[in-house]
Amino acid sequence: MTIPRAAKTLRRTRIQEEKEEQILEAALDVFSASGFRGSTIDQIAEVAGMSKPNLLYYFRTKEAMHRALIDRVLYTWLEPLRAFDADGNPEEEIRSYIRRKLEMARDFPRESRLFANEVLQGAPHIEDELKGPLKELVDEKAEVIRAWAKSGKIVKCDPYHLIFSIWSTTQHYADFDVQVRAVLGQDHAGEGRFEDAARFLEQLFIGGLRPDRSES
Amino acid sequence: MTIPRAAKTLRRTRIQEEKEEQILEAALDVFSASGFRGSTIDQIAEVAGMSKPNLLYYFRTKEAMHRALIDRVLYTWLEPLRAFDADGNPEEEIRSYIRRKLEMARDFPRESRLFANEVLQGAPHIEDELKGPLKELVDEKAEVIRAWAKSGKIVKCDPYHLIFSIWSTTQHYADFDVQVRAVLGQDHAGEGRFEDAARFLEQLFIGGLRPDRSES
């Protein structure tokens, strides 16, 4: 007789670890490409290379799979912002934040699209994470930026919108990848586009935030 | 006997105009909220306040509805970029382009999310539009910006990535609206956030593109 699934959380077997990993990998593929509503368990099962009931043995519902995936990915995804250092040199901190975010867009585009899909469709499954951990982290870093502005290290500006603009410009290269490629054309759509983007964005943000000529 | 649907394109009745309008309005609601795959004809029918077969009398398939919607919205959506004037003052042109794009994000968020959903999921239905009309328009405007940079009116920079960054930062306020609200909290998430965003983005782009101190 199969033991109630709650028991699984007590001790996890090797097979459980492997299969759950395998499933979440496939789920990332599918959810990031079609959003929650547009994805089907059958698709995920096929990508994962196992039968649908087998999937549902490890995750009772489609929601459970999605949730597990979000939980696993969210921490990593916020890593660059967490690394934002109040004691560092403002110009260098912003520069490396942009670099790190661009690297994530290049190396983990599915993770970016997973969140983009979710937020775009009203964030029905991650509202709590947005209003909780995310907001708190941003609040904290915004305070750092505000202090920099106050002490004249960077121009006076709204730190929240600064963070939004770094998010949007960098994630754009993951979320809108097809559009970027289409517009750049075959000649410039090679992997060099991330280098070009990095160069431009650093120029834009460093130049735009330099304190020189603004109010006292 | 019902006449073949092709006849509809010859002369359109008043009812046809009204109903198609009504359907596309509902379709915009649904498609922009769930993406193509995640939306159902039944949902659209319910929002439009008519029966499903009635919907399908005006649009033979779900694809046809989506296509009609894209076609109708695309032209308007590109209007701000089209208004970009080569003969104008660079600083003022960029400033007003940002403003116009922000206004569209504020006033037509569903349209923005419609495209965001589509592009995010690989643009399976608008690939031609991206590689055709969109690319051509961007190429043209990129040339304008390149000329400005060459003549020293703005800093030397990659015009394509400049356009991408204006797109992403402004559309962010439509596409990631829930996240923006969640992070800003109740106190700052009022409609004033668009004014704050405009102020910040103008400061960022104008400052970041000013030609002063860069290479000769």
Next chain:
DNA sequence: TGTAATGTTTACCAATCGGTCAAATTATCC
């Protein structure tokens, strides 16, 4: 090695999907 727990599959379910059909209703025009 036996056996209990764990893992997998086949067959299936009701609900929903995109879409059709024919009959009924309404608008148009002479």
Next chain:
DNA sequence: GGATAATTTGACCGATTGGTAAACATTACA
């Protein structure tokens, strides 16, 4: 007002949806 064309609807179709039941296979462990 009557004929004809345009519009609307309820009933229905096969395919797909998320999910279940139970038989079957495999693993872990004493």
